[in-house]
Amino acid sequence: MINLQAKALTIAQMKEAEARSNELGVSYAQLMENAGSACTAKIKELFPKLSTSSVVILCGKGNNGGDGLVIARKLENSAADITCIFCCGEPGTELSQKVYQQAAAISSIQFLDAKKEPMLCHFCLNQADLIIDCIFGTGFHGEVQGSAQPMIGTANKADAVRIAVDIPSGMNGDDGSCSISVFRADHTLALGALKPAHLLEDTQSVCGKIHTLDIGMPSEALEDSSSVKLLKWENLPALLPKRDPNANKGDFGKLLILAGRSGMGGAAMMATLSALRCGCGLTTLAAASSVINACFPHLMEAVTLSLAETKDGAVSSESLTLLSEHLSSSTAAVIGCGLGHDEHTEKLVRSLVKETQTPLVIDADGINCLAGDINIVQTAKAPIILTPHPKEFSRICGKSVAEIEADREQAASQFAQQYSVHLVLKGHATVIALPDGTVYQNTTGNAGMAKGGSGDVLAGMIGSFLAQGIASEKAACLAVCLHGACGDRCAQRLSEYGILARDLIQEIPLLLRELEQNR
Ligand SMILES: NC(=O)C1=CN([C@@H]2O[C@H](COP(=O)(O)OP(=O)(O)OC[C@H]3O[C@@H](n4cnc5c(N)ncnc54)[C@H](OP(=O)(O)O)[C@@H]3O)[C@@H](O)[C@H]2O)[C@@H](O)CC1
Ligand SMILES: Nc1ncnc2c1ncn2[C@@H]1O[C@H](COP(=O)(O)OP(=O)(O)O)[C@@H](O)[C@H]1O
Ligand SMILES: [K+]
Known part of the structure; x- marks a missing residue:
């Protein structure tokens, strides 16, 4: 703790x-x-x-x-x-x-x-x-x-x-x-x-x-x-490990990001760029082939894995074997940002979650793909961090959004304990609930972040820290609080109205620098 x-x-x-x-x-x-x-x-x-x-x-x-x-x-x-x-x-x-x-x-x-x-x-x-x-x-x-x-x-x-x-x-x-x-x-x-x-x-x-x-x-x-414990900017220096001066890229993990159906390339890019900015050694984006073609020129530092696409633009379940292989050689994976939800993605996501031992961050459509039977997370072999917003959480916990909002900490904690997962319930004062009953409430962030794309940035950040070997609890706390702090800095400069999710990504290295100096 x-x-x-x-x-x-x-x-x-x-x-x-x-x-x-x-x-x-x-x-x-x-x-x-x-x-x-x-x-x-x-x-x-x-x-x-x-x-x-x-x-x-x-x-x-x-x-x-x-x-x-x-x-x-x-x-x-x-x-x-x-x-x-x-x-x-x-x-x-x-x-x-x-x-x-x-x-x-x-x-x-x-x-x-x-x-x-x-x-x-x-x-x-x-x-x-x-x-x-x-x-x-x-x-x-x-x-x-x-x-x-x-x-x-x-x-x-x-x-x-x-x-x-x-x-x-x-x-x-x-x-x-x-x-x-x-x-x-x-x-x-x-x-x-x-x-x-x-x-x-x-x-x-x-x-x-x-x-x-x-x-x-x-x-x-x-x-x-x-x-409930309050998570503040002052707590972050202690959570960020010092990088070994003798290290090579293999020491900082391999992250696989499964994201992006056709038309949702922004989500995939946002998650990938933020993962790169958080220090992961090798980041691979696996997405529908049309998304990879569109994103490729902007992702110079990432490896790309082009996946077969259905006629509707979704990632085809034919890619299961290829993805399983990549997943087994990764140190963490992010599944879901802009992935879409149809029978193909559902089959794909459920098979990966069931089989893999690689730590997972499951976000957005990744969560929607599990909603039909969420018990799968309880029997999964891998440690799992779920990052729903209240509506996505409602689909997996059986409570209405109003019931969740009435006591976010209690709802998140009950779920995390019942299903033995780490749960990041997003929104104002994001809650991080652990399987052992520990609950953190974030104190950074602002309503300027309530825009499409901010959540993809967070998923990439958590995945990046997780891939580097930081334990789930610390990776989630570090990413959530840093993400909110990026939003706060951006709001000071650009207004809550004007911030874009991409601005958060640019802010990440500046704030990481401050954390390195304060450690
Ligand atoms: N412990 C420490 O180290 C420190 C404690 N500190 C201070 O102590 C406070 C807690 O003290 P406390 O436990 O003595 O209880 P407190 O609130 O004074 O009331 C108890 C009395 O009220 C009575 N009573 C209750 N309901 C009633 C009713 N409906 N109608 C009528 N009577 C009723 C009750 O009766 P009984 O239940 O025994 O019948 C009992 O006689 C805490 O809030 C803080 O201010 C600080 O100094 C820091 C160090
Ligand atoms: N009012 C707010 N205060 C602080 N943070 C917020 C607020 N609204 C949204 N956020 C943050 O922005 C992100 C939005 O994520 P999400 O709802 O998944 O959007 P998307 O998936 O479209 O990017 C979350 O990290 C959330 O905590
Ligand atoms: K009193």
């Missing part, structure tokens, strides 16, 4: 991360102290008028309440007055009791109990300039009950800035479901990492603006979890 920071940690994973931090020497008490410090710094930044302001901190009896008590202590000299309201009785955990003792020693902090002095609590909330919500965090379940409920009600109506610590009280951190009574925040300070609820569209009006705060958890504690 490539070690990257997780996009979001579930509550269970967060608890694991806290336990690992503890094992690595950052104690629970230290984490709470750090959380209080990080929140205080962010609150000062978000609320510069603090020195003339009344601050109310709503505290629960768990550790979220403990965070509130640390914040009260740390804000002591910065605010005009500070009131802590215990909404569920006095602190109940060992940690929160300890920080309560420390806060209680400061005479300027007022402590109220919502059950015993409700009128005074409502009054303070109505007078407050800033309300900080520390009633419930990751330990919340069910519906808000008891005195917490009216406190949240008054806080939500008060003319104050509202800041929630970790999770707005009344919201479930995993699924974002909300109690009838939920604290409505202008800002939410996510401690250590985002929780899944922070990322949901439906919860944005409850969370307000979300800020993720570093609370000093060691990066190993956060990285080591199985949730």
Whole structure:
């Protein structure tokens, strides 16, 4: 697994991360102290008028309440007055009791109990300039009950800035479901990492603006979890191997690209040129004879293999033996870009996928040729990377495009695990899902790339890295993120409207140069 920071940690994973931090020497008490410090710094930044302001901190009896008590202590000299309201009785955990003792020693902090002095609590909330919500965090379940409920009600109506610590009280951190009574925040300070609820569209009006705060958890504690990992440009230098100075072309692999029916020569060319630009030793384009004739003058560095063509311009299944031979002497293959889909190509593709042991990237029509019975990928002998866009994915996974788009990571991961393939689900924030359940989400790329040809470029790039012996996971991550970065650079220069897929190919060597320098 490539070690990257997780996009979001579930509550269970967060608890694991806290336990690992503890094992690595950052104690629970230290984490709470750090959380209080990080929140205080962010609150000062978000609320510069603090020195003339009344601050109310709503505290629960768990550790979220403990965070509130640390914040009260740390804000002591910065605010005009500070009131802590215990909404569920006095602190109940060992940690929160300890920080309560420390806060209680400061005479300027007022402590109220919502059950015993409700009128005074409502009054303070109505007078407050800033309300900080520390009633419930990751330990919340069910519906808000008891005195917490009216406190949240008054806080939500008060003319104050509202800041929630970790999770707005009344919201479930995993699924974002909300109690009838939920604290409505202008800002939410996510401690250590985002929780899944922070990322949901439906919860944005409850969370307000979300800020993720570093609370000093060691990066190993956060990285080591199985949730979605963000793939960023900064991660790429480590994925690009150094080329051996003594190497020859045979050391950088042989890629076979089976692409291009008549009329789709552009796709074949695009995949071939991008493979060449990504450093493969020898790249062969196998395509319908009319495509080879048209492309040949533009592919000086590639080997071409002219295939028999049907009267409709498709690659004929007669080429099976020839292709099998070439495939067996290749170190990787890309199948599908502009290949077309008819009975000939289907027979050809299915036979190759069934027999070969050469690692495959299957794209576009290659995927369509398998859609009739996708179980073939499960029994295939070769490692397979599938690169569908959502519509192609819909044909092989049995879900509608809307269902896929509703949770792209989940849909991709389920498929990758079920069929034991690497799946690259393309589109905005391309998802890379591995058979072991690991999921990456790409952060590069833009809508300027939503044009015919961009996907062919990506297929060629993945194939090229794969042919050079880079493992499927790294080859897919490297190519996807680099491809998106090429799109971003091109958009800066040429606008999202004006970029062409061929511009992405020209950008590849420039960005590879930057990666080589940053390695
Ligand atoms: N662990 C660490 O190292 C660190 C943790 N940190 C902080 O701790 C937070 C998690 O703390 P936590 O686990 O104590 O849970 P928390 O959210 O405070 O609430 C639990 C309390 O609420 C109660 N309760 C729940 N639902 C209820 C309901 N519907 N109505 C009424 N009561 C209800 C529940 O009662 P019970 O379920 O036990 O009956 C229990 O008493 C986390 O979000 C972060 O802010 C940071 O400081 C960093 C270090
Ligand atoms: N809005 C977007 N943001 C980022 N990348 C995008 C966006 N739209 C498309 N792309 C990328 O462009 C490529 C388009 O591929 P695809 O849909 O297969 O097109 P084609 O096969 O016609 O080239 C994919 O790599 C995809 O991730
Ligand atoms: K909270």
